[in-house]
Amino acid sequence: MSMIPFDAREGVIWFNGELVPWQDAKLHVLTHGLHYASAVFEGERSYGGHVFKMTEHHERLQASAELLGFSLPYSVTEIDRAANEVLKANGIVDGYVRPIAWRGSEMMGVSAQHNRINVAVAAWEWPAYFSPEARLQGIRMTLADWRRPAPDTAPTRSKAAGLYMICTLSKHAAEAKGFNDALMLDYRGQIAEATGANIFLIQEGKLHTPTPDCFLDGITRRTVIDLARERGYEVIERAIMPEELARTQEVFLTGTAVEVTPVSEIDDYKFTPGEITRDLLTAYDDLVRQPGLAASAA
Numbered sequence: 001m002s003m004i005p006f007d008a009r010e011g012v013i014w015f016n017g018e019l020v021p022w023q024d025a026k027l028h029v030l031t032h033g034l035h036y037a038s039a040v041f042e043g044e045r046s047y048g049g050h051v052f053k054m055t056e057h058h059e060r061l062q063a064s065a066e067l068l069g070f071s072l073p074y075s076v077t078e079i080d081r082a083a084n085e086v087l088k089a090n091g092i093v094d095g096y097v098r099p100i101a102w103r104g105s106e107m108m109g110v111s112a113q114h115n116r117i118n119v120a121v122a123a124w125e126w127p128a129y130f131s132p133e134a135r136l137q138g139i140r141m142t143l144a145d146w147r148r149p150a151p152d153t154a155p156t157r158s159k160a161a162g163l164y165m166i167c168t169l170s171k172h173a174a175e176a177k178g179f180n181d182a183l184m185l186d187y188r189g190q191i192a193e194a195t196g197a198n199i200f201l202i203q204e205g206k207l208h209t210p211t212p213d214c215f216l217d218g219i220t221r222r223t224v225i226d227l228a229r230e231r232g233y234e235v236i237e238r239a240i241m242p243e244e245l246a247r248t249q250e251v252f253l254t255g256t257a258v259e260v261t262p263v264s265e266i267d268d269y270k271f272t273p274g275e276i277t278r279d280l281l282t283a284y285d286d287l288v289r290q291p292g293l294a295a296s297a298a
């Protein structure tokens, strides 16, 4: 991937209904979204020119905004169109799409009832770098110090920028110790998720995944649950305590960015990605990269 800073790239960004030159898509420093985290966003992948589950992402963007008390000034269909426009204008086939909505700068204070709601959609190239074989090596994780908050502490169903404060802290702490990512527990001490992905455990041939009652119910998570059930695997959504890692044979993460990523260790617990992980990793790869999907999106 190019190491050009994100504000110095070439191309266009969809900004409040218009395509603007990439480097002109700027905000004022006195923006409510920046000071008070009144912002929601999405992360999507385009495969062969087709954004996987695009409308679902934009429905979630709309729902996230409502949970933060504001309405998007564009419909889901308009944001779908914006994402396709931005991919096409930038000539992106395999890429990442980042829509974001935020309160503007009309008022600066906790209360910002009348601030403009801004929406932007950016996209950049993101080809697949690792073969399934390389990914099957697995990533190394460590337990985070920060916990996912209770649903009456923060709007946990929203993909809200503010909820990522503890994700960045946890990921940085993990990286400083030489790990790839952090496993976050929730406010009850149950396993919740990674800093940007959901988690699955395989115990005696069955899949177990935490009930998403205080963190994002990922679109990839739901897709993988469907793929697993179609393949005859039992999937159990339930409360999972970290001690259970001792009797877990395989672990993998799911998310738009990480797709299906096996985990080889979580602190002292070691896992070997096996048949079920491999099967679901391949099934997900095949689903998102279906040539038929790309053709129907043209």
Ligand SMILES: Cc1ncc(COP(=O)(O)O)c(C=O)c1O
Pocket (backbone or CB within 6 Å): 043, 167, 193, 194, 195, 196, 197, 198, 215, 216, 217, 218, 219, 220, 221, 254, 255, 256, 257
């Ligand atoms: C904190 C968090 N959990 C889970 C996910 C997985 O969600 P999805 O599969 O919809 O990308 C993401 C990625 O968006 C995330 O940031």
